[in-house]
Amino acid sequence: LRELECHLNHAMFGNLSSLRALKDNLEKVVISGCRHVHGSNFMDLADFSRLRVLDLRSTTVTGDIRIIRENDFKVLEELFLPRTVYGGSR
Numbered sequence: 001l002r003e004l005e006c007h008l009n010h011a012m013f014g015n016l017s018s019l020r021a022l023k024d025n026l027e028k029v030v031i032s033g034c035r036h037v038h039g040s041n042f043m044d045l046a047d048f049s050r051l052r053v054l055d056l057r058s059t060t061v062t063g064d065i066r067i068i069r070e071n072d073f074k075v076l077e078e079l080f081l082p083r084t085v086y087g088g089s090r
Contacts, residue, residue: 001022001025001026002025002026002027002028002050003026003027003028003029004019004022004026004028004029004030004031005028005030005031006030006031006032006034007030007032007033007034008032008033008034009033009034010034010035010036011036012031012034012036012037013036013037014036014037015037015038015040016031016037016038016040016041016042016044016045016056016059016061017040017044019044019045020044023045023047023048023049024048024049024050025050026048026050026051027050027051027052027053028051028052028053029045029051029053029054029055029056030053030055031055031056031059032055032056032057032058032059032080033057033058034058034059035058035059035060037056037059037060037061038059038060038061040061040062041061041062041063042054042056042061042062042063042081042085043063043067043068043072045073046068046072046073047072048073049074049075050075051073051075051076052075052076052077052078053076053077053078054073054076054078054079054080054081055078055079055080056080056081056082056085057080057081057082057089058082059082059084060082060084061081061082061084061085062084062085063081063085063086063088064085064086064087065081065085065086065087065088066086066087
């Protein structure tokens with residue numbers, strides 16, 4: 001699986017860290033408007049070597065953009081974070 005897109009799905013439940021099994025393959029993760037996706041820090045995906053797009057708007061994922069380091073999200077081109085992340089969308 002290279003791309004995961006889920007929009008406005010109120011039946012989708014889970015923890016972002018469950019995607020770790022796909023860390024060497026995922027290039028695009030869009031989970032927007034899925035309010036039951038929660039329980040982890042967006043930084044759990046920082047070492048996904050192929051991740052170009054990360055969109056977690058309107059989820060309850062947490063974190064802080066101030067802790068992103070040079071080696072995190074190496075190939076990321078687009079980043080959209082929820083307001084539950086410090087520095088995310090308001």
